[in-house]
Amino acid sequence: MGAVPMVRLQLLLAPVVEACRQLQAGALPEPVVGHVRAVAVAAFTLAGRLTFEARDDDASRSLYAAATTQAGQLGDPWRRASVHMSHALVTLYSLNDLADARLFVDQAVRTARTGDSTRVRARAHALQAEVAARAGLERQAQAALGLAWYDIEDQADGDPSGSSFSSGRLRAVRRRSRTSARPVRGGGRTGCSPGAGAAGDRDDGPGARPDSYGRPAGSERPSA
Template sequence: MITTDRESGALLLRQLREGRGWSWADLARALRETARQLAVAPLMHRQVTSIQRTVARWESVSDRTSPGDRYQFLLAHLYARTPAGGLTLGPGSDFDTLMEAFRHFGAPPERARQLVELVSNGEANAGSALLPAKLDDGVINGLHESVRAINKQVGSTPFVRLQLQLAPIVESCRRLLQLDHAAAHPGLALLTTDAYSLAGRLAFETRDDEEAMRLYADATKAAGHLADRSHRAAVRTSHTMVTLHATDDLEAARAIARAATVDAHRGSSYAIRARAHAVHAEICARASQPDSAAAALNRAWKTVEQLTIDDPHGGFNADRLNGFDGLCALHAGDARHAHDSLDRSISTLRSSRDAVQRGIVSTDLALARLRLGDPAACVDLLHQAVDITATTGGRVAAQRIKLARRDLRPWRTEDFLAELDDHIHDTLIGR
């Protein structure tokens, strides 16, 4: 069990700051400069006065604010170096004191290990962030492998931490693109497509929608330099869903979805083609166009039948399509079909990489059970979805939980609903 002693943590943060001879404003400026050096986009342009107020809240014994993941990352890099510039992480160092402060604020022991690893890796890779004099396939391949490794952590590592790992790679891509004829380099185009698209997803999950849209636009542009249009279709399907859930603008989402299907049919991947049709089907279903949704789903199912095991964009298959099928059935009012499709889908989502999707499908399945007249079974599933969402931080699942809770209002006097409300508050809201 993790215990907290917030007052001790606040005191240690103050001692660290004063030990460097810094005012709140000095620390705020140092944090912003560190954010710029590490390409932490949400903080690198923030006003010093805003950061200063945040610092003051950390050190207040009456405030409940503590450094979040981004600020922990920046503070770790800042205090890992001595005033003379040397890297010191061992016992008795400012970095060690900072880790103690985080423990008092309630950070689990593994967080200190993660920060040590992030700081150490940052030092080891410092040279690789420098702009090479020319495009180097080795550098590009290494960066691309890092993007893939970060992507594999989705579902098991908080989105903010993945965003922090990815930020220097995104910045490296931007610098590489400034070289002559760089945009047309196939390896760099593929790297930037994947890096920007993943960064857009992470920005959405961390509720930075403006940055997400900009990154998806950049990813779409980068993918335009690739001969295989499956890459751009993949970006656009993801962009469609982010646009839908960030803005609730069906028309904007529909336009991107249509462009995705056009690209998908010009590309080589049947998996991407099936996903593009599935995404288009969901948009149609949400727009109360059941016939169009059914037609798009039919195309998706026919495409799934043509999947091959060597598809480089593999990952979307009949199991994932069942989730879309079930959601479309929910919107069409066919709760039984929805339940059966969603139940088949969720039974296959077992890996940590599937956790975010499992949270989404769980809420959809819960709603199907409610529509079938079983509110208690609905609530049982929502309890599971709440726990999954608390672990993954999945934004879409959280939105779906809110909508499902709204539909449960007729049972507001039931004990099982009061227990769900307590669970939601304690796990998602009050944590």
């Protein structure tokens, strides 16, 4: 979340969430409906993450559900997939709950595959690989990484999501998968920031062409 304290972020975001709800409670002019829904998706998703980290799980689930509904009404699968990934990340990095994280990330992958954003699809496959690696499922992790590399190489200019996910971030996921290729048990909130996950790394440069195992050609296969 950067240098802004979580409490301040919640205070700043609360009026935006409430404004979205009030605006959508009435009839909106057709030209602005989509814009308001897009703002609502972003606001509800971030609010869901903040309330989760504040240990208000019920409110967090409600906000993520609202964000998912709003994204579905927009008709852009990549938006709904992004909501699922956010939910997966907070579940994985705050709770170490692999079972629920896999449910959310699998939803994200299924949804992203029906959309037009190759970057969101790559990000979903990368997160799927990371979760599989943490569960000790090396083959599944490598398969998901291979799909992520395919998506990255297949991307074109003008991705509708505006996502900055890149080969550099994918390489970071691959490195984490190598060090996480062993089972991890859930054990309550960890205090780790979801930003450390597949969606939160800085771009560290172009990647090499992957081989059939989803890693750059010539690299060693990660050990289990």
